[in-house]
Amino acid sequence: AEIEMELDWARRHAHMRVHTALHLLSVVIPLPVTGGAIAAGKGRLDFDMPEAPEDREALEAALNALVARDLPVSEAWISDEELAANPGLVKTMSVKPPTGQGRVRLIRIGAGEDQVDLQPCGGTHVARTGEIGPIRLGKIEKKGRQNRRVTIHLAQA
Template sequence: MTRALYLEDAYAAQARARVVAHTAEGGVVLDQTVFYPSGGGQPGDSGRLSWDRSELTIATAVKGEGDQVVLVPAEPRSLPPLGAHVDQRIDWERRHRHMRMHTALHILSVIIPLPVTGGAVGDGRGRLDFDMGEVPADIEALEELLNEAVDRDLPVSEDWITQAALRENPQLVKTVGAMPPRGSERVRLVRIGEASEQIDLQPCGGTHVARTGEIGHLRIARIENKGRRSRRVTLTLG
């Protein structure tokens, strides 16, 4: 098991850790990590490991067996030995753009209250696919609503519920066909706003900013027709 420091504090860009395993493919497993592993449409973090006088560039992080997080080197290199203590540091600017965009996509799912059929978080760009018959006529109005939510500087927080509680509240799941892994006893919820100002609450395992104002200005780059009832809405930061 890898302790998920990225869930405990999304703003932690570095941490000390111990090497607990190497994978057959040349990956590194630590006892705890700030590297977010790719999943839920969000890319894995990149960064570096350093120990003694050595350094290893990490291209991405992926989920391994059980609750392991595997750090994938950018190129074949000597790995830190088992039991070694390493300093890990993520590419913070890239991660922060992912956090801003991931939170922005949650807001987009509020502005367009239709079933989500897919999505992806990119570096400064992201998209959601909606079960949508017609493209909205006034894209500028949608963009204005998005930025109004950002400018309200709403707090973004998390909560946890049981799988049973989620089954009793299926409306919390916005993505068609997406449910948390059956082996997970608890489900993480991400909330935007509080009390009467709450605008969103949905299951999510990604990293997010602490307040919507941190997202910055958003632009709807385009809305594409991806099928009879599928429309792809692409956002860009700044």
């Protein structure tokens, strides 16, 4: 049997931009992540955050400043054992990195002294943060006693 497939590049690239932007959101809000979702023009992360951030504008500005730095996004691989020895690499409380294959992919944003993020991830990412484009901070919703849901939107979808 023959299968033909066509990739919707515009949609995939939008997902890549949002996904990478959510990594940056986890840098700007350095709290444990309890959930998330990605769509073609927006995404969200849920944080273990009892109180909402006080300054939304500062949050959005910090996020866009990281985008504007045009940092490289690269990957590296570590063994399951190295990951187990470095539990601080894992930011997500609800989704555990895929182990059991002997190695786990790490995504690094920035390099050397300019590195801002390093965490296990199996998703798709842009090559540089500048590809994300401007980000608009959406709603910040209370989702339970300890959780806040933070939504972001691509300003140019």
